[in-house]
Amino acid sequence: MITVHHLNNSRSQRVLWLLEELGQPYEIIRYQRDPATMLAPASLKAVHPLGKSPVVVTDDGLTLAESGAIIETLAERYGQGQLAPAPGTPEAARYRYWLHYAEGSAMPPLLLKLIFDRIEKSPVPFFAKPIVKGVVDKTKSAFIAPQLKTHLDFMEGELGKTPWFAGESFSAADIQMSFAVEVARARGGLDASRPKLMAWLERIHARPAYQRALERGGRFELS
Numbered sequence: 561m562i563t564v565h566h567l568n569n570s571r572s573q574r575v576l577w578l579l580e581e582l583g584q585p586y587e588i589i590r591y592q593r594d595p596a597t598m599l600a601p602a603s604l605k606a607v608h609p610l611g612k613s614p615v616v617v618t619d620d621g622l623t624l625a626e627s628g629a630i631i632e633t634l635a636e637r638y639g640q641g642q643l644a645p646a647p648g649t650p651e652a653a654r655y656r657y658w659l660h661y662a663e664g665s666a667m668p669p670l671l672l673k674l675i676f677d678r679i680e681k682s683p684v685p686f687f688a689k690p691i692v693k694g695v696v697d698k699t700k701s702a703f704i705a706p707q708l709k710t711h712l713d714f715m716e717g718e719l720g721k722t723p724w725f726a727g728e729s730f731s732a733a734d735i736q737m738s739f740a741v742e743v744a745r746a747r748g749g750l751d752a753s754r755p756k757l758m759a760w761l762e763r764i765h766a767r768p769a770y771q772r773a774l775e776r777g778g779r780f781e782l783s
């Protein structure tokens with residue numbers, strides 16, 4: 561059986577969702593983030609040297625890390641064409657694009673936003689406060705906010721062309737994109753001013769497999 565090494569409130573929620581869509585049986589080994597640092601416990605390093613989630617071990621003993629690679633591999637192995645466009649089509653190129661874009665382009669500014677929001681809230685000696693505030697404000701206004709706007713406008717525009725990221729049909733690219741869009745909704749400025757993305761979120765959340773994955777994975781909150 562497939563084993564999912566699942567960290568709470570993390571990217572591995574997507575893998576549970578994919579497996580529910582595929583109807584593949586799986587078991588979950590659970591890990592809890594340190595509430596102060598939000599890091600994964602060291603025990604995850606025994607499964608993969610980076611100690612990040614998700615990590616999946618397939619039924620034939622292959623250890624897979626990196627969510628895009630995991631999702632692509634599982635969809636290819638178990639999907640029988642169900643969640644990926646036919647190879648060689650324009651949709652297949654778009655599919656591959658979004659599988660890479662999610663972690664390669666969309667997540668970095670969202671991660672920077674998280675880090676700089678945390679720096680802003682961290683205690684700082686009073687004499688260093690104006691310097692820290694200056695650096696944080698400048699980085700956020702000159703780099704992070706414009707980057708986030710560019711990405712959100714881009715994604716909104718793409719969903720104006722087709723209902724799903726890879727085209728007319730739901731695919732594993734939508735699953736891979738979900739974490740970035742959910743993070744953007746939680747803390748990246750995504751709101752009702754981008755109706756296509758908001759409607760896409762509603763559609764993915766309404767999928768029975770998404771709901772089943774939440775039930776199996778446990779609480780999923782992004783802050």
Ligand SMILES: N[C@@H](CCC(=O)N[C@@H](CS)C(=O)NCC(=O)O)C(=O)O
Nearest residue numbers: 570571599600612613614626627663
């Ligand atoms: N690009 C990697 C990112 C993996 C990653 O950073 N996972 C986070 C969870 S969302 C994690 O394990 N964080 C805990 C830690 O870094 O200790 C992927 O898509 O799998």
